[in-house]
Amino acid sequence: MSADASVTARTAPRLRLRLDVTGAVQGVGFRPFVHRLAVSEGLGGFVRNTSEGASVEIEGHEHALERFLARLDTEIAPPALIQERQSRRLPAQGDQEFVIAASACIGTRSALVLPDLASCAECLREFSDPDDRRYRYPFTTCVHCGPRYSIIETVPYDRAHTAMSQFIMCPLCQAEYDDPGSRRFHAETNACPDCGPQIALWDRAGNIVATRHQGLTAAADMLRRGRILALKGLGGFQLLVDARNEESVRHLRERKRRPAKPFAVMVPSLADALTVVETSAEEARLLCSAAAPIVLLRTRANATQIAASVAPANRRLGLMLPYTPLHHLLMDELKFPIVATSGNQGDEPIVAGEDEALTRLAGLADGFLVHDRPILRPVDDSVVQVVMGRETVLRCARGYAPLSLTHPAATTVALALGGHQKSSVALAVRKHIILGPHIGNLGGTEARAAFARAVEATARLYDASPQLLACDKHPDYHSTHFAERLALPLRRVRHHLAHTLAGVVDNGLEGPVLGVAWDGSGYGGDGSVWGGEFLAIDATSYRRVGHLLPFRLPGGEVAAREPRRAALGALYATFGESALTMTDLCPIAAFTPTERQVLASMLKRHVNSPLTSSAGRLFDAIAAILGLRQSASFEGEAAMALESAADRAANTAVLAPPIVSDEAEKFVVDWRPMLESLIIASRLDTPTEDLATAFHEVLAEAIVAVAMRVKIEQVLLTGGCFQNARLTARSVLQLREAGFSPYWHHRIPPNDGGIAVGQAAFAVRPLIEEKC
Numbered sequence: 191m192s193a194d195a196s197v198t199a200r201t202a203p204r205l206r207l208r209l210d211v212t213g214a215v216q217g218v219g220f221r222p223f224v225h226r227l228a229v230s231e232g233l234g235g236f237v238r239n240t241s242e243g244a245s246v247e248i249e250g251h252e253h254a255l256e257r258f259l260a261r262l263d264t265e266i267a268p269p270a271l272i273q274e275r276q277s278r279r280l281p282a283q284g285d286q287e288f289v290i291a292a293s294a295c296i297g298t299r300s301a302l303v304l305p306d307l308a309s310c311a312e313c314l315r316e317f318s319d320p321d322d323r324r325y326r327y328p329f330t331t332c333v334h335c336g337p338r339y340s341i342i343e344t345v346p347y348d349r350a351h352t353a354m355s356q357f358i359m360c361p362l363c364q365a366e367y368d369d370p371g372s373r374r375f376h377a378e379t380n381a382c383p384d385c386g387p388q389i390a391l392w393d394r395a396g397n398i399v400a401t402r403h404q405g406l407t408a409a410a411d412m413l414r415r416g417r418i419l420a421l422k423g424l425g426g427f428q429l430l431v432d433a434r435n436e437e438s439v440r441h442l443r444e445r446k447r448r449p450a451k452p453f454a455v456m457v458p459s460l461a462d463a464l465t466v467v468e469t470s471a472e473e474a475r476l477l478c479s480a481a482a483p484i485v486l487l488r489t490r491a492n493a494t495q496i497a498a499s500v501a502p503a504n505r506r507l508g509l510m511l512p513y514t515p516l517h518h519l520l521m522d523e524l525k526f527p528i529v530a531t532s533g534n535q536g537d538e539p540i541v542a543g544e545d546e547a548l549t550r551l552a553g554l555a556d557g558f559l560v561h562d563r564p565i566l567r568p569v570d571d572s573v574v575q576v577v578m579g580r581e582t583v584l585r586c587a588r589g590y591a592p593l594s595l596t597h598p599a600a601t602t603v604a605l606a607l608g609g610h611q612k613s614s615v616a617l618a619v620r621k622h623i624i625l626g627p628h629i630g631n632l633g634g635t636e637a638r639a640a641f642a643r644a645v646e647a648t649a650r651l652y653d654a655s656p657q658l659l660a661c662d663k664h665p666d667y668h669s670t671h672f673a674e675r676l677a678l679p680l681r682r683v684r685h686h687l688a689h690t691l692a693g694v695v696d697n698g699l700e701g702p703v704l705g706v707a708w709d710g711s712g713y714g715g716d717g718s719v720w721g722g723e724f725l726a727i728d729a730t731s732y733r734r735v736g737h738l739l740p741f742r743l744p745g746g747e748v749a750a751r752e753p754r755r756a757a758l759g760a761l762y763a764t765f766g767e768s769a770l771t772m773t774d775l776c777p778i779a780a781f782t783p784t785e786r787q788v789l790a791s792m793l794k795r796h797v798n799s800p801l802t803s804s805a806g807r808l809f810d811a812i813a814a815i816l817g818l819r820q821s822a823s824f825e826g827e828a829a830m831a832l833e834s835a836a837d838r839a840a841n842t843a844v845l846a847p848p849i850v851s852d853e854a855e856k857f858v859v860d861w862r863p864m865l866e867s868l869i870i871a872s873r874l875d876t877p878t879e880d881l882a883t884a885f886h887e888v889l890a891e892a893i894v895a896v897a898m899r900v901k902i903e904q905v906l907l908t909g910g911c912f913q914n915a916r917l918t919a920r921s922v923l924q925l926r927e928a929g930f931s932p933y934w935h936h937r938i939p940p941n942d943g944g945i946a947v948g949q950a951a952f953a954v955r956p957l958i959e960e961k962c
């Protein structure tokens with residue numbers, strides 16, 4: 191520094207600035223980061239958490255303040271993220287030192303609540319080091335990793351407001367917490383073997399079998415012996431079993447009453463994953479990410495170490511890596527893949543408490559590996575897949591939820607209650623839409639109780655009193671009934687419009703959009719079941735511009751679990767009564783002659799045989815005709831089998847393209863020529879796999895054909911059918927070739943897990959329905 195400059199520095203006036211920051215700034219090391227920055231620039235002042243985010247006051251010379259601000263923007267590291275920063279000048283107070291001050295509980299609560307984060311590399315290294323005081327400690331965390339959402343009681347994110355409040359830090363941990371140079375400086379989850387949570391292994395009755403590391407090794411022994419272990423993880427219980435042991439996996443299926451739905455698998459490391467599945471760079475990145483989701487991946491042809499009944503007849507496997515120190519320790523002991531499925535019975539929500547586990551998982555687990563850190567907000571494992579090189583979240587839960595999306599139209603507080611299957615809740619508040627985690631299907635009492643808790647907890651966490659509610663238009667959904675009881679202004683949103691709006695929010699689309707909303711079923715309001723819809727939307731209105739040709743579903747709702755019924759309906763729509771005599775086709779042969787007679791009469795007289803335009807049911811029909819599934823034990827099983835068959839194809843067959851007709855100003859996609867050609871080809875022994883591929887191609891062609899007629903450039907693919915990666919990818923490619931701009935889902939699930947977001951968007955800015 192020159193003599194002149196040093197004179198200037200001494201005499202230049204000191205300035206003080208106050209910065210109010212919002213974004214992901216709590217529980218991510220933001221305060222320590224600001225502290226380091228301020229100290230290195232020789233500034234005084236303080237940083238503290240507020241209910242809205244963080245507040246910083248800095249005092250010093252002008253140039254130092256400028257450098258501080260520039261570095262604040264450029265040096266901030268994920269997951270920390272500044273969304274907004276407001277600054278104002280304050281009179282200088284002469285602060286020479288910079289400190290982290292106690293949190294201020296002022297203002298409204300809107301701080302972004304961060305999802306739970308997988309163990310970081312530094313913590314992993316520490317608890318693997320025999321010389322480290324956290325060697326083998328299952329709750330090792332730092333400012334960069336560990337639980338967040340699942341342990342937070344209320345904002346701001348401070349230890350006193352989390353499940354860690356009951357653990358008083360020992361002097362060593364406290365010293366780390368107070369040391370600006372430490373990675374655990376203000377790490378609210380900081381703990382060690384002397385002062386933090388501990389594990390224990392319980393038997394079926396809840397008696398302690400072993401504690402600490404002995405508990406872990408005893409639990410590992412159980413798994414080696416083929417037993418089923420219930421593990422209290424990060425956001426709830428998981429049921430674990432040796433994934434190589436066919437008998438044990440079958441045992442778990444029997445106990446869980448889950449005959450065919452694929453189980454997720456946890457492997458010790460990425461290297462182990464690569465022996466089982468093929469991964470792209472993006473897929474490997476997701477496996478190793480801080481969110482650490484279950485990633486759906488292609489199973490290697492020579493991967494024999496996974497038992498067949500883990501994902502029966504499926505080309506893909508849901509895989510994840512250990513994401514807590516406890517999982518890492520267990521996998522280090524085992525060194526083999528394990529099934530890790532949600533700790534619940536059937537479609538119930540995930541179990542989160544030990545006492546609850548003893549009753550709700552009774553008869554399911556042979557032992558319980560538990561710990562004494564309470565789970566305040568249950569959250570399941572997330573599920574994602576990569577489509578066209580980009581992530582699509584299929585289940586938004588641990589690591590992703592709560593998902594906060596900027597939405598400027600959200601100027602009123604609106605609570606959206608989602609659908610019935612894959613229930614979740616969304617809140618429109620302070621120019622954001624926040625999607626809460628996956629809850630489950632609202633069929634049972636446990637799920638309904640969890641749903642009621644989620645509604646209450648969401649509003650409380652963000653200190654928001656909803657002025658408006660939004661729900662599905664279906665009059666019989668539990669979520670609709672729940673909304674009706676809350677005595678607030680209620681907006682009922684069309685199911686497929688909610689799907690489309692969720693996709694619009696997800697992709698940040700503006701201007702006209704053609705929503706291709708395809709799923710299993712949604713309330714139509716015209717006596718028919720919708721599910722193969724084309725909706726044109728703009729800033730103020732929407733219109734159903736087209737749909738798949740409707741066909742009758744004998745038995746209505748029952749048909750969702752019996753693809754052969756959908757097949758019969760589609761065949762009946764194509765061939766009339768002669769469909770009943772086509773006994774060379776699997777679905778027709780699957781009925782007894784008497785059943786055929788009854789169904790024929792139902793179809794003829796339109797008794798309990800609603801019309802449906804559902805793409806999901808068309809998938810069921812084709813899967814049944816190709817002999818893949820006549821009945822289904824879970825939603826989407828037949829469609830999944832069809833996608834799997836297509837993935838195995840060596841060639842593709844050629845099927846008749848769909849005919850798009852214009853009926854009453856709606857474009858109707860007539861798939862009957864395709865069905866006729868498929869049956870002819872099938873009778874000529876064309877491989878099922880090739881026909882499955884061709885069916886996907888025809889559907890993509892149908893989307894392009896309708897888009898050409900509607901003439902809207904932005905085409906959005908949404909709804910449960912677009913969980914089908916092949917259908918999505920082929921539609922995207924064909925749309926691009928035809929000059930359209932296709933969009934699909936990214937962070938918000940395309941299935942019913944995302945519709946709460948669309949409902950919330952509709953609630954804060956309703957669209958008028960234009961009838962034709």
Ligand SMILES: [Zn+2]
Pocket residue numbers: 309310311312313314330331332333334335336
């Ligand atoms: Zn860490």
Ligand SMILES: [Zn+2]
Pocket residue numbers: 359360361362363364381382383384385386
């Ligand atoms: Zn300690």
